[in-house]
Amino acid sequence: MTSSDRGPGRGTAVVIGGGLAGTVAAWALRGHAERIVVVERDRYPAEPTFRAGVPQGRHAHLVLEAGHRALEEMMPGIRQQLADAGATRVAVSGDLKWLSSAGWMAQYPAQLGFLSCTRPVLDKVVLDRVRTEPSIEFLEGVDVVGLLGSARAVTGVRIRERGPERGEVREIPAELVVDAAGRSTSVPQWLAELGHPAVPEERVDAGASYSSRIFHRPAGVDLGHRAIYLQTKAPDAPRLGVLLPVEGDRWIVSVAGMRGAEPEPGEAGFTKQVGLLRDQSIREALRNAEPDGEVRGFVPGPGVRRHYERSSPDGLVVVGDAVSTFNPVYGQGVTVALFCAQALRRTALRHGGIGHATARDARREIATASKNPWVMSCSEDARFAATTGAPSGALLKLQHRFLDKVLAASVNDPAVTAAFHEVMSLVAPPTLLFRPSVLAAVLRS
Incomplete structure (x- = not known):
């Protein structure tokens, strides 16, 4: 029986959002969907550059060890490709100087580590791999403006070209819709328009705010380690800082503060926040470093965990920041998005396709994968008195x-x-x- 014999949308998966979570979700579905359509509101740059659709992309990012293992399992050889693109391996001990709330962590010969690079390099290396799959197509510069279906089942999406002369709304029927639109997802609103009850969710907000800048590493400098992480210490030290090596012999430095200790805007605010950190090692490292670009700020908003495993129409799976967002200070977001793609892959393999049983199982596995990171994040946020919604x-x-x-x-x-x-x-x-x-x-x- 051909796809057309089985009705509109059979064998088609639509992924809303072509960021990292969306591209790895599309890759996870290869071989299980006849057609995979990634709808991305931006247009991808030819070279790794920051883009408006990823506002958090200008700040320090981590793919934790578990995330690297997940990515390598799905895309063999991707670690080497990231290294070839300029990523630097940082062992979590020895290469990373970590100041916890109790003091500097003991050093040991660590096997665990991460590849450090800017977010555009990570995204571009993954995107280039995904583009090698013939069953995956990309619609760039296109908005998803709604869902097709009913309160019981999602059967596709409605799309429209972006730009001053926006075209008419078109429909893409689909057997599976994957929401990878990130923190700004509109899917909860669209489900309400279909008559579906509100999806249960948890919200915890520590009021974190970021300020970041990239620097050229001074010639001949040797810090004795490759990266620095200065953790918060509740309740009297609600600020943190991180210095990571990135491609082009540069450092990316991000400083952050919880509610009441946010960095002030601009260069002066960034410099002041660096000076207010518990330890002055980042400040000393930057003493002779030349900036490469402007200071950029970012307010991520609350952490949100949506329980689609409890309430969702058939035919819908939500991944990445669209299903669970964490306080970025713990570096969990990218890795959990990769866990979501693995769950999607496992359930499609188990059920031999992308039908409703696959979606139901994927929602359950994604909820399980995000539980421990969520509990860890919220428990730490609860240490700060100004946090709202904390346990x-x-x-x-x-x-x-x-x-x-x-x-x-x-x-x-x-x-x-x-x-x-x-x-x-x-x-x-x-x-x-x-x-x-x-x-x-x-x-x-």
Whole structure:
């Protein structure tokens, strides 16, 4: 039976949004959908450059170790391609100088790490790989303006060209619609227009605000490490800073503050925020560094976790920031988006296609993949008094006390540091910290 025999949209998947979450979701569906259409409101630049549709792209980004493993599994050889494009490998210990709330973390020969580059390089390397797949097509400069279907099932999307002379609205019937439109997704609104009840969601807002700038690394400088991470310390030090190596022999430096400690605008505000950090190592590193571009600010907004696994029409899967956004200070977002693509791939393999059973299972697996990162992020946000929507209670206080002991032990005990890094890199669940050998070291400290 051909696709046309089975009715409009059968065998077609539409991905809303052609950023990283959308492109890897499209790649995950290859071989399972006859036609995969990625609808992207921007037009992709020919070279890796920042674009308006990715406002967070001008700030420091991390693909955690678990994310690199997921990406390499889906796209073998992608790590080497990123390295060829200028990404620098940073081991989480030895290459990274990490100041936790308890002090500088103990150093050890770490196997875990990440490739550090600007977001445009990451996006371009992934996009170039996805474009090699014949079943994936891209509609650039096109807006999705609504969903087709009913409260029970999504059956496609409505689209329209962008620009001053916008064309008429067209329809793309689809068996599966994947929302990868990010934080600004309109899918909840469109579902309401179809008569679907509001999707349950959680919101936690620490009021984080970012300021970033790229610098040329001074010739001959040797910091003794490749990157610096200065973590917050609640409640008296709600500011953080990160310095990462990026392509072109440069550094990207991002500073941030929680509500009440946000960086002030512009160059003066950036410089002031660097000086207010708990440690002056980033300030010293930048003493002779020449800026490469302007200071850029970013206010990510609240963390949101939408529970589509509890309430969703058939034929819809939501991935990346459209389903769960985290406080960016923990560096989890890109990695969780890659987990979403893996879940989509696994469920399509399990069911042999992109039908409603695949979508239902994918929604459940995506919820599971985002649970631990969400709990970790929200629990830390709860330490700051100005955070809204955060969890509370005796159990949370107990978690905080235990994590404080873990961080205190990590200052002197490399084994505890290594376990903590595995959890923060999302390669192991938080229960790893209760392994007898780790727990014993924590209690001894």
